[in-house]
Amino acid sequence: MNAGADLAAIRERRPLVHQITNYVVMNETANATLALGALPVMAHALQEVEEMASAAAALVLNIGTLSDEWVEAMLAAGRAANRSGAPVVLDPVGAGATTYRTETARRLLGELDVAVVRGNSAEIATLAGQEAEIRGVEAVGSAGGPGLARQAADTLGCVAAVTGPVDHVSDGERDHSVSNGHELLGTVTGTGCMATAITGCFLAVRPDDPFEAAAEALVAFGVAGEDAAKQAKGPGSFHVAIYDALYGLDPATLDSRAKIG
Numbered sequence: 001m002n003a004g005a006d007l008a009a010i011r012e013r014r015p016l017v018h019q020i021t022n023y024v025v026m027n028e029t030a031n032a033t034l035a036l037g038a039l040p041v042m043a044h045a046l047q048e049v050e051e052m053a054s055a056a057a058a059l060v061l062n063i064g065t066l067s068d069e070w071v072e073a074m075l076a077a078g079r080a081a082n083r084s085g086a087p088v089v090l091d092p093v094g095a096g097a098t099t100y101r102t103e104t105a106r107r108l109l110g111e112l113d114v115a116v117v118r119g120n121s122a123e124i125a126t127l128a129g130q131e132a133e134i135r136g137v138e139a140v141g142s143a144g145g146p147g148l149a150r151q152a153a154d155t156l157g158c159v160a161a162v163t164g165p166v167d168h169v170s171d172g173e174r175d176h177s178v179s180n181g182h183e184l185l186g187t188v189t190g191t192g193c194m195a196t197a198i199t200g201c202f203l204a205v206r207p208d209d210p211f212e213a214a215a216e217a218l219v220a221f222g223v224a225g226e227d228a229a230k231q232a233k234g235p236g237s238f239h240v241a242i243y244d245a246l247y248g249l250d251p252a253t254l255d256s257r258a259k260i261g
Contacts, residue, residue, distance in 0.1 A: 001212070001215065001216065001219070001255055001258055001260060002206075002212070002216065002255070003202075003216035003219050003220055003254045003255055003258060004250075004251040004252060004253070004254040004255045005251065006202055006205050006206050006213070006216055007036075007037070007202075007216075007220060007249060007251045007254055008251040009205040009206075010036060010037045010038050010201050010202070010204070010205050011036075011037035011251075013057075013204075013205060014037060014038060014039050015038050015039065015056075015057035015058065015201070015204035015205060016038075016039045016041060016055060016056045016057055016204075017033055017038050017039065017040055017041070017056060017057065017058050017059075017060060017197065017200045017201055017204055018041050018043060018049075018052050018053050018055075018056035018058070018059045018060070018077065018081075018086075019033070019040055019041070019042050019059075019060040019062070019197060019200065020042075020043070020044045020049065020059075020060070020061055020062065020070065020073060020074050020077055021042065021060060021061075021062035021064065021091075021193065021197075022062055022063070022064025022065035022093065022193070023064075023065045024064055024065060024189060024190060024193075025062070025064065025189070025190035025193040025194070026042050028189075028190040028193065028194055029042075029060075029062075029190065029193050029194055029196075029197040030042055030197075031243050032194040032197055032198060032242070032243065032246055033197050033198070033200075033201060035243045035244075035246040035247040036198060036201050036220070036246045036247075036249070037201070038200075038201040038204060040197070041056070044070055044073050045073065046069065046072055046073045046076060049073045049074075049076050049077035049080070050076050050077060050079075050080040051080075052077070053076075053077040053078070053080040053081040053084070053086065054080045054081070054083070054084045054086075056081065056086050056204075057086055057204035057205075057207075058081075058086055058087050058088070058089065058200040058201070058203045058204035058207070059077055059078065059081040059086055059087070059088045059089070059200070060088075060089050060091070060196055060197055060199075060200040061074045061077070061078065061088060061089070061090045061091065061108060062090075062091040062093060062193055062196060063090075063091065063092060063093050063094070063095075063101060063104055063105060063108075064091070064093035064094070064193065066100060066101065066104055071104055071107070074108060075107075075108070075111060075112070078108065078111070078112035078113075078114075079111075079112065082112060082113045085207070086204075086207070087115035087116070087200075087203040087204070087207045087210060087213075088112055088113065088114050088115055088116075089114070089115060089116040089117070089118060089196055089199045089200050089203060089214075090105065090108055090109065090112075090114045090116070090117045090118070091117075091118055091119060091192070091193060091196040092105035092108075092117060092119050092123045092124075092126075092127060093119070093123070093192075093193070094123070095119065095122075095123040095126045095127055096122050096123060096125075096126030102126060102127075105123075105127055106127065109127065109156055109158070114156075114158045115158060115159060115203060115207070115210040116158060116159040116160075116161055116199055116203065116210050116213070116214045117152070117156060117158055117159070117160055117161070118161040118163065118192075118195060118196045118199050118214065119161075119162065119163070119192070120162070120163060120164060120192060121148060121162055121164055124148060124149070124152045124160055124162045125148055125152075127152065127155075127156060128148065128151050128152040128155045128156065128160075129155060130148070130151070145168060146168045146170065146175050146177060148160075148162055148168065149161070149162045149168040149169060149170035149175065150170040150172060150175060152170070153170040153171050153172035154172045158171075158210070159171045159210045159211050159214050161199065161214045161215075161218065163192060163195055163218065165181075166178065166179050167179075167181070167218045167222070169211065169214050169215045169218065170211075171210070171211040174211055176211075176215040176260055176261070177260065177261040178215060178218045178219055178222060178258070178259065178260050179222075179259035179260070179261070180218070180219050180221075180222025180223050180225070180226060180257070180258065180259045180260075181221075181222035181225045181226065182222075182225045182226050182228070182229040184225065184228070184229050184232060184234075184235060184238045185225045187234075187235040187238070188235050188238060188239045188242075191225075191242075194221065194242070195217065195218060195221045198217045198218075198220060198221045198246075199213065199214050199217040199218075201217065202214070202216050202217040202220070203217075215260065219254065219257075219258045219259075219260060220246075220249060220254060221246075222259075223245075223249065223254060223257050223258075224242060224245035224246045224249055225242065225245070226257075227241075227245035227248065227249075228241035228242040228244070228245040229241075231244075231245075
């Protein structure tokens with residue numbers, strides 16, 4: 001675990017993280033990326049995504065508000081990122097809720113070289129071929145454990161990061177559990193999408209080890225959630241405080257605060 005060193009690298013290099021994401025969280029994920037120290041660009045027009053993805057250090061694909069045009073843009077950007085060597089992280093928002101979302105997520109995983117898929121237990125279980133219950137974009141029922149992350153990594157052929165009260169990351173051989181975070185993270189729309197954006201930031205400086213990059217990102221975001229909760233009176237003030245907390249993360253102490261197994 002080198003979360004502190006990689007956070008310092010993000011702030012030193014200021015990598016460009018191209019995000020094709022959803023209308024609900026576009027502002028949130030851009031601000032979270034910028035607060036951490038990377039540079040966000042939220043380009044989704046088919047006419048420019050290949051050029052933008054080729055110039056980026058990482059690509060984030062988020063299917064939260066889908067349309068056919070955006071799906072084609074995601075595929076074009078993903079292929080460009082694959083050609084340039086930029087790692088791709090996929091957030092399969094609501095996979096399992098509708099056929100369109102599920103088939104789109106599977107298409108992206110099937111046609112692109114995805115480094116990390118980050119989702120809740122129901123989304124990841126659906127893509128791994130397991131039974132899951134999802135209501136809208138929220139998982140219902142018990143959270144996925146390390147077994148789900150490992151099976152998903154084996155089935156999907158990429159690192160699986162399953163977030164919940166305890167996060168689980170696996171590449172099919174190695175496993176991490178991350179217990180950082182706070183319950184207020186579940187009260188603000190878009191925190192899962194922020195976690196995916198932060199994963200893109202860490203992948204940008206550690207493309208050679210997506211397993212460690214994904215775990216480090218969840219540690220960093222979880223620690224920021226803990227710090228934000230200390231200042232918050234509820235979901236509204238927590239939403240504001242999370243950006244300050246990401247900005248204030250200390251690379252020198254981040255590893256010592258990791259609750260990782």
